[in-house]
Amino acid sequence: MWTVQGTIGLDLRIAEAPTIRCFIRTTHHNISTATEGWKLAYTLPDGMEVAVEVAYVDADNNPATVDGAVTWASSNEAIATVVSIGPTAAMIAATRGGSLGTAQITATADADLGSGTRELLTTFDVTVVAGEAVSGTISPTGAPTPIA
Helix, strand or coil: CCCCEEEEEEEEECCCCCEEEEEEEEEECCEEEEEECCEEEEEEECCCEEEEECCEECCCCCEECCEEEEEEEECCCCCEEEEECCCCEEEEEECCCCCCEEEEEEEEEECCCCCCCCEEEEEEEEEEECCCCCCCCCCCCCCCCCCC
16 A cells, blocks of 8 residues: 545535535556546556456445456557456556557446346546656757848
8 A cells, every 4th residue: 555645625515416526636656546526537657557446335335245257348448458357356558559548447247146137337437648758859840040
């Protein structure tokens, strides 16, 4: 476990229909994670990977279980791939030299603890960005002109 620095805020709105909006942003080694409401967006540099795990809760927010292993998928494997590494864990990798952009990672599980099947889909957005600069070039930006 490591500690990160960032901001955390809670925006609690109570009106006709009470809603809770939570916003958390953290940064560690130039990798940012932002959570707003129930949506999580993770920024991953090109050529990097990160382990993730999905957790489930029941209607009363107690830890819950699912039938069998979770099935993982990526909406765009040119941006990010995902490989299962355990019953509820996976490794997400930014496709080295692939496209930059956002891919949605999904974890699908059978939430019916009986003999039936009820799919529960959990999503995680990954935005792949250019990695750290490792070299540079200097180029002319126009034609040569006489010195005034």
